[in-house]
Amino acid sequence: MLFMFMGPSCSGKSTAGEIAGKRTGAKIYSGKDYLRLAKAEGEAWRVFQERMVEAAGMVRKNL
Incomplete structure (x- = not known):
């Protein structure tokens, strides 16, 4: 499973993660x-x- 949270500093990315x-x-x-x-x-x-590609591949396999 792959989640990516992107945004400005102090916008809650770590909390959401x-x-x-x-x-x-x-x-x-x-x-x-x-x-x-x-x-x-x-x-x-x-x-x-490599870990991100692996995680993305796992997502594709489960679709």
Whole structure:
């Protein structure tokens, strides 16, 4: 399952994500959490992109 919340600072994105995560059991990544996925920023970005593509693929399979 993939949810993406985008908007200006302090608009409730993290709160909406937390609520969606609790209701669906989805993993939540916010801000620059992707930087914690690997030591180098480039590698972390690659891992983050792969996870987003995986999540999007899971959505398509379930349609």
